[in-house]
Amino acid sequence: MSDCDNLTNLDILSSLTSLGYLHLFDNDNLLSLDGLSNVIPDNVFLQIIIRDNLSLTECAIQMVCENFDNPAPLVDVIIDNNAPGCFDNQEVMDACLLSTGDENIELLFNVFPNPTTDELHIATMNGTGFQKVIVHTISGIQLMESTNSTLDLSSLASGIYLAVVTTNQGTAAMQIVKQ
DSSP, rough: BSSSOOOOOOOOTTTOOOOEEEEEETTOOOOOOOOGGTTTGGEEEEEEEEOOOOOOOOOOOOHHHHHHHHOSSOOOOESSSSOOOOOBHHHHHHHHHHSSOTTGGGGGEEESSSSSSSSEEEEEEETOOOEEEEETTTSSEEEESSSSSSEEEESSEEEEEEEEETTTTEEEEEEEEEO
């Protein structure tokens, strides 16, 4: 879809569960990709291009995020020159990382101390089973991965990082501060 000045959302596509291609170009009033929320990420076959949609600020939907996260990507994802929040691939990948998992999963574990100077501890609650933690830079570069619930962060420079915690209940990302 391109140059559709009256297009503000994709609700008309809400019954879709698979896509061959998704091309969204120059739709200046498009605000949301929410109509694509029923598309199963594994049912996107070839290409996602979202470009020059000047009002589109949110692209971190499950279909897009899981195609970025695929270790052997079969889907070409190109996001470019949209509004801030959906400006380019890196910005959307960062947003995907921050929105990983169930919004309530972070209630099932505690990360402390935060801020920290060296060690970071992850304690689970209510029978939740800790599986792993991955620490990323704020721009999404993976720095370490551990199945130990205590991390030694002493080698990291002071700054803000993301801890992506996986439990038997799901995955969530938390901002951590290293002093």
